[in-house]
Amino acid sequence: MTRMSAPRPYHHGDLRAALLKSAERTLRDRGVGALSLRELARDVGVSHAAPGRHFKDKQTLLDALALDGYERMNRALAAADRPDRPFEERMTALARAYLGFAVENPELLELMFARKHDPDSSAQLAAAVDHSLGTFTRLVADAQEQGEIVQGDPERLTTVAAASLHGLAALIAGCALDAEETLAGLDTHVHLLLHGLRPR
Amino acid sequence: MTRMSAPRPYHHGDLRAALLKSAERTLRDRGVGALSLRELARDVGVSHAAPGRHFKDKQTLLDALALDGYERMNRALAAADRPDRPFEERMTALARAYLGFAVENPELLELMFARKHDPDSSAQLAAAVDHSLGTFTRLVADAQEQGEIVQGDPERLTTVAAASLHGLAALIAGCALDAEETLAGLDTHVHLLLHGLRPR
DNA sequence: GCTCAATGTAGGCAGCGCCAACAATGCTGT
DNA sequence: ACAGCATTGTTGGCGCTGCCTACATTGAGC
Numbered sequence: 001m002t003r004m005s006a007p008r009p010y011h012h013g014d015l016r017a018a019l020l021k022s023a024e025r026t027l028r029d030r031g032v033g034a035l036s037l038r039e040l041a042r043d044v045g046v047s048h049a050a051p052g053r054h055f056k057d058k059q060t061l062l063d064a065l066a067l068d069g070y071e072r073m074n075r076a077l078a079a080a081d082r083p084d085r086p087f088e089e090r091m092t093a094l095a096r097a098y099l100g101f102a103v104e105n106p107e108l109l110e111l112m113f114a115r116k117h118d119p120d121s122s123a124q125l126a127a128a129v130d131h132s133l134g135t136f137t138r139l140v141a142d143a144q145e146q147g148e149i150v151q152g153d154p155e156r157l158t159t160v161a162a163a164s165l166h167g168l169a170a171l172i173a174g175c176a177l178d179a180e181e182t183l184a185g186l187d188t189h190v191h192l193l194l195h196g197l198r199p200r
Numbered sequence: 201m202t203r204m205s206a207p208r209p210y211h212h213g214d215l216r217a218a219l220l221k222s223a224e225r226t227l228r229d230r231g232v233g234a235l236s237l238r239e240l241a242r243d244v245g246v247s248h249a250a251p252g253r254h255f256k257d258k259q260t261l262l263d264a265l266a267l268d269g270y271e272r273m274n275r276a277l278a279a280a281d282r283p284d285r286p287f288e289e290r291m292t293a294l295a296r297a298y299l300g301f302a303v304e305n306p307e308l309l310e311l312m313f314a315r316k317h318d319p320d321s322s323a324q325l326a327a328a329v330d331h332s333l334g335t336f337t338r339l340v341a342d343a344q345e346q347g348e349i350v351q352g353d354p355e356r357l358t359t360v361a362a363a364s365l366h367g368l369a370a371l372i373a374g375c376a377l378d379a380e381e382t383l384a385g386l387d388t389h390v391h392l393l394l395h396g397l398r399p400r
Numbered sequence: 401g402c403t404c405a406a407t408g409t410a411g412g413c414a415g416c417g418c419c420a421a422c423a424a425t426g427c428t429g430t
Numbered sequence: 431a432c433a434g435c436a437t438t439g440t441t442g443g444c445g446c447t448g449c450c451t452a453c454a455t456t457g458a459g460c
Contacts, residue, residue, distance in 0.1 A: 009425090012438080012439080015438080015439085031315075031316065033316065036415080036416065036417085037416080037417065037418090038415075038416065038417080039415090039416095046439070046440090047439065047440045047441075048416095048417095048440090048441090049418085049419085049439080049440070049441080049442095050438075050439055050440075052417090052418075052419085053437080053438055053439070054438090057417090057418090058416095058417065058418095106315070110315075113370065113371075113374040113376070114374065115231075115306070115310075115373060115374055115375055116231065116233065129376060143397075147399065148398065148399075149397040149398055149399065150392075150397060150398070150399050156385060156388065156389070156392075157392070157397060159368075159371075159377065159382075159389070160364070160389060160392050160393065160397065161397070162367070162371070163364055163365075163367030163368045163371055163389075164360070164363055164364045164367055164393075165363075165367065166367040166370055166371060167362070167363030167364055167365065167366040167367025167368070167369075167370065168359075168363045168367070169367075170313065170366055170367065170370045171313075171359075171362070171363060171366060173315060174313040174314065174315055175315055176313070176329060177359065182359075185356060188356065189356070189359070189360060189363075192350075192356075192357070192360045192396075193360065193364075193393075193396070193397065194396050194397050194398050195396040195398055196392075196393070196394050196395040196396025196397075196398075197349040197350060197357060197360065197361070197393065197394050197396075198348065198349055198350070198394050198395055198396075199347065199348075199349065199350050200400065209456090211406090211407060211408070211455080211456060211457080212407085212408080215407080215408085236446085236447065236448085237447080237448065237449090238446080238447065238448080239446095239447095246408065246409085247408065247409045247410070248409090248410090248447095248448095249408080249409065249410080249411095249449085249450090250407080250408050250409075252448090252449075252450090253406080253407055253408070254407090257448090257449090258447095258448065258449095
């Protein structure tokens with residue numbers, strides 16, 4: 001019995017993961033606008049309705065991509081943190097990790113910070129965001145304890161730092177800033193953030 | 201001759217403006233994802249292909265919306281600037297103007313900073329971005345001249361300030377920050393930005 | 401007043417997301 | 431062992447979309 005090119009068994013085995021992987025690649029290569037469930041199904045080699053078994057919605061798939069993005073980013077942030085180092089060094093390392101992720105996954109970042117999410121996913125996404133912010137909040141709290149930064153509502157200080165970094169990321173993603181140049185000047189940027197724009 | 205409810209003349213008169221106006225409303229009410237050229241045509245009362253006479257593309261219409269957004273934003277920034285005032289006051293006023301615009305036009309802002317633009321529009325959009333940044337660059341240059349802020353590459357200092365504000369805007373747009381709360385704490389935010397996080 | 405460019409209309413095409421009906425598969429209890 | 435059933439994949443179809451082409455109407459310039 002010659003069977004030509006071993007047809008895939010009726011059941012894929014791990015279609016959900018395969019779809020996410022393929023979607024992640026398309027997202028990176030051609031942007032979120034080019035993502036289509038039907039093309040995704042073709043790429044993976046299943047019928048056009050198969051993805052519907054794993055993602056009730058296109059939005060649900062996008063949310064799953066975003067969640068995966070948060071998990072990777074949070075791992076990167078955790079790996080970059082050096083709690084035993086002085087504040088500025090820690091902050092710079094975290095900034096580098098965050099911006100590195102942003103530069104390499106601009107479309108994904110856009111998805112992660114998009115305002116539209118399925119209600120079912122938003123709880124998990126909110127938790128992931130909290131986890132990311134938590135890394136910075138911990139840093140701020142530690143630094144306040146050591147007297148390395150000013151007192152005051154730690155949440156506000158975290159916001160100042162996070163907004164600065166996220167702004168850089170967003171400007172890079174929007175091509176308003178050059179990625180390499182920004183990364184090269186990141187130490188100075190963080191220094192200015194910590195020491196202020198006013199002369200001392 | 202009774203003509204019932206005076207049918208619109210064959211030529212609309214200013215279809216382009218009408219389309220942009222209707223699109224802006226839909227964008228604000230239901231987001232960019234809900235924008236459809238055909239629905240737009242129905243709303244304005246023309247045939248489904250009429251918009252194509254004024255916008256070669258859907259992207260071209262989005263770019264036109266973004267450009268209009270920049271013009272309104274730049275007017276708001278220009279109106280808020282008070283060149284005769286001290287640096288911190290000027291910066292706070294600009295920050296308030298920018299964030300006010302961001303809070304009231306989150307979807308539009310997303311469009312303005314989107315990475316995908318038609319090549320024909322991108323020159324005008326780049327000019328509009330430069331105009332926006334120019335307001336801040338001028339502020340930084342003035343302040344350096346007065347010795348109110350540190351010396352150094354003014355472009356870098358502008359980036360620090362712009363990234364911070366844009367980050368706040370993006371976080372608000374992504375619902376990661378509460379709009380009113382952020383606006384209420386804006387003075388403090390700018391103060392921290394200027395004076396740094398480190399104790400003096 | 402004729403001509404022509406500009407602008408609006410009608411119809412059609414392929415692709416999309418989503419849905420419902422059906423088919424193949426593998427798990428589970430007896 | 432195998433019947434029953436939930437899971438997962440397939441097929442077909444609906445209405446929508448953006449875009450294209452051919453045609454109709456209009457206003458402006460000669």
